[in-house]
Amino acid sequence: MATTIIDVAKKCGYSKATVARAYSSPQSVSERAREKIYAAAKELHYAPNAIARAMVRQRTENIAFIIHEKQYPAILNPFYSPILEAAMQEATKRNYSIFITTSQDMRLPNGEMYIEKNMDGVIFAGEVAGSSIQEFQKQNIPVVLLNNCPDAEEFLSVTIDHFHGAEIAVEHLCDRGHRRIGLLAGRFSPHVFEARLQGYLSVLERHGLSGDSRFIADLDPTLEDGERVMTAMLDQPDRPTAFFCTNDTIAAGAVKAVLRSGLRVPEDIAIVGFDDSYISQVIEPELTTIRVDTQAMGRLAAQKLFDMIDGKDVTEKHVEIPTELIIRSTT
Amino acid sequence: MATTIIDVAKKCGYSKATVARAYSSPQSVSERAREKIYAAAKELHYAPNAIARAMVRQRTENIAFIIHEKQYPAILNPFYSPILEAAMQEATKRNYSIFITTSQDMRLPNGEMYIEKNMDGVIFAGEVAGSSIQEFQKQNIPVVLLNNCPDAEEFLSVTIDHFHGAEIAVEHLCDRGHRRIGLLAGRFSPHVFEARLQGYLSVLERHGLSGDSRFIADLDPTLEDGERVMTAMLDQPDRPTAFFCTNDTIAAGAVKAVLRSGLRVPEDIAIVGFDDSYISQVIEPELTTIRVDTQAMGRLAAQKLFDMIDGKDVTEKHVEIPTELIIRSTT
DNA sequence: AGAAAAAATGAGAACGTTCTCATTATGGCG
C-alpha cells in the first residue's frame, strides 16, 4: 500500500541499497544520485518505515514513561506534568518518541506489552513493584527509576531529598516562631512517607519541641482529605499554629479548611506545602512550599536513560535532586 | 540476542508456524502443543516481538496523541489531563499504546517521525495547522481532531459547544442580577475565541445590556494575565459587578486580583470560569464554572479513532460535547 | 477396518528496511 524504498528505487533507476543510503548516510552517495532519489521520493510521498528499520537495527527509538501512583489518575497529578514535559524534550532532541502509561495499582496493565513493543528504555515514575522492573532487566531493557527508592542498588534512580525538604519546611516554621507544628502526611510510598516524617520529627527534636500525636495525621494525598483532616484538627484544643503538609494538594485542602472556618492564613494558621506544583500559585494566599526542580528530574532521568541506551557507563547511579524553600504568603 | 520464536520452536520440537499460532490463535493449536510451547517459552523468557508482528500485519497498535497549545507547555494544561487519561484507558483496553507529544508552535516537531513510525492513528488536540493534518491523510492515517474546529468537513472531530457554554455562563450571571458583566477572553484558536465571545455577546443583547468595550479584554489564558488584566479592570470607574472568564486559569487569576485588592468574591465581584478543571475546586472560594465532560471527550475521540482504524464507517463525523453550569461559590 | 472429513502442523514467502561484501565507475598520477 504505502510506497516503499523499492518503489523509489525503481522510479529513479538506482538500487534499493543506494536509496537506503541516501537516507541513512547521505554523504556516501553521489550528489547526482541523491538529488534524483529525493526527487523521486518526494513525488511518491515516500517516508522511510521506522518499523522495518527498527527490525534490522534492533532499536526502536521509543522509550516508555510509566507513572504509578496509588491515589489518583496519575496523569492528573500536577507533580508529574513538568517532569514528563522535560523528559519529552530530551527525547525529542534525540528523535525518540515517548510512550506513556499510568496505572493506579502497582501492577502495570499490559506489562508485557512494553517488552513486546521493544522499548529501548523505560522510565518508571512513582511506586512500582520490583518484580515489574526485573521483567525489564531480564530482557536487558535499561530502566531508570524516578521518585521511587527501592533498596536495590542496581537500578539507576533520580529521587528527591525528601528528608531535607521536610526539614527546611519545618525549620522555616520554627523560624517564624511557631512552637506547635502539626503534620499532614500523605500516604505515598513507604519510603517517601517515612523520609518526610523523619525530617519533620528531626527538626522538632532539634528545637526541643514534642510532636503531639493528635496533630500528626496520615491521609490520602488529596484535596478532599487535606480539607477533611484539617477541619478536624481545627476543632481540637491546643491546636498547632502551623502545619507542614507533605504535598501541595493536601496543603491546598488545608488552606481551604482554615479559610472556611473563618480563620486566617497565615495569621491564625501557617501552612507549608511540598512540591511547588503550580497549585501553589493558583491559590490565594499563595503557598509557601518546597520546590523540587521537577524539570531537572525529568531531564536527568531521560539523559541517564539515553546514556544507558547508548552503552555509555553511567558513573553516577543515584541522583538526588535538592530541595529549596519557596516563601510565599501562607507563612 | 533476545530469544525468538525459532528458539522456542527448536526447544519444544514444533515448527515456528505452530509456535506463532499458539500465540495469535491459541484455539487452532492442540492442547498438548500449546502446553509444551508455553512451557518452553517460559523457560526461555520468550516474549513475542511486536515490531516483527507490526511489520507483517501492517499495524503497530500504536496511536499518537498530539497536543498543540500556543500558550503553555501543553501537558501542564490541566484541561488536557483528563482527556488524555480517558483516551489512554480506551487504548489500553484494546492493547494499544499511546505516544504523546506536545508543542507550542503549530508545526509539530519531528512531524515526519509520526508517519515513519507507522502510527495506526492520530488524535490532534488543540490548534493545528491543516497542512500537518493533511500529511497524515496523504498516508491514509486516520485522524481525529479534538477541541479544534477547522472548516474542513472531512475530518472527524470532537469539540465543545463553546457558544452555548458561554451563554449559560453569562446567563447565570444575569440570573444573579448582574447588569454590568465584563469578559476576560483567552486568546485560544480564533474559532474558540470567537465562539465564546459571541455566546457572551448574545446573552447581553438578549437582556438589553450593552457590552462596554473597556471591560472586554483579550489576554493570554494564563494565571498571570488573568490577574494582571483583572487588577487593571478593578481600578476603572463603573466597573462591572461580574466577569466571565473563558477558562478556569484566567478565572483563578481574576479571583486572586479581586481578593488582593481587598474586595470580596462573590459579594463585590462575581466570577465564572470555563472548563471545570480541577483548579476550580482548589481555590477558595470554589469557582463557578462551565463543566465540559473531558472524560467523554477523550473517550469518544479514541473510540472514533479506533472505529476508523478498524475500518468501520463512522456515521457521526462531528461530536459536540455539551456543557453544563456548575454553581459553586464565586457567584 | 477403511474412507472421508476435520484438525493440526510444517514449509516458505512476505513485510521494508539495513548492512556486509562484491563489483563497477571515477579520478589521479607517472
Place this chain on the structure above:
DNA sequence: CGCCATAATGAGAACGTTCTCATTTTTTCT
C-alpha cells in the same frame, strides 16, 4: 595511456514475525 586507489553502487542475507497453502495426523462414521 594504463594502473591503482578510492568512491559509488548493487546483490542478497538478515531482522522476527504472520499467513497461505500443502501436507500430515487425528477423529468420525459406516
